[in-house]
Amino acid sequence: MTEKELQLQKKREVQQSGEPTKPQKQFIPAVDIFETDDLVNIVAEMPGVDKKDVSIGLEEGILTISGSMHGEIVENENPLLKEYETGNYLRRFSMSEDIDQEKIEASMSSGILTVRLPKATRAKPRKIEVKGE
């Protein structure tokens, strides 16, 4: 069996409607979204973002994940090769499920953000048994 070789994904920039005031770039983080009966799990790739610089908001069914990166300190260093750019991350999702806002949990570990969004009780699927006569 041949093991899968990792492919490089190019960072995609956020298409903004307005003009940004800061010259920083904004990227769309790659995500995995996993759903079970009880929760929606979102894993986002945000290398270089510290856990204190992440913000997650859920407003009117729109989940916003953003992370700001303060850039790499490259003072007095000469660039020799530049393959990735640094900037902020931003992504929005419209949630189709009702989410229990109080119980949203998020964790960050080595550049990977994991957000656990528990479904509100009324959004959980309930099987209704049909009784016969």
Next chain:
Amino acid sequence: MALIRFLDKPFYRNPWSQLERMRQEMDRLNRNSNNDFATYPSSSAYPAMNITEDANNVYVRAEIPGLPANEPELFVEGDTLTIKGERKPGAVDEKGSYHRREIEYGRFSRAITLPTQINTEKVKAASKNGILTVTLPKAEEVKPKKIAVEIK
């Protein structure tokens, strides 16, 4: 024989001078746009790297999110630096389903040739927020040395 640069020869003896002038012109253009250092997205090797240098060190930074700090394997051999590792997906709950799978997982290995000789004994690596930074001290022989001009 006196050393004369090829370009300094008179025009009639150097049929390539026009090409050479064009090349110099291109170099000049490149130099002028240097403050906005261009990125090269053409390389598709994983991980993406930024390499910088100062007088004493060469710095290699690689974006490897999701890899625990102790996991990437680093090898230095002469002037070649190799980074190896594996990104493993998180625990998968059998009962659920994926809506999106954009993050890539798998093994990677990348070797790069360093621009100068380095002191292999003193290479250091640190990982923070998914960015691996390798500090490679330059070998003493290649460090810039200031030569004092004697006044006579």
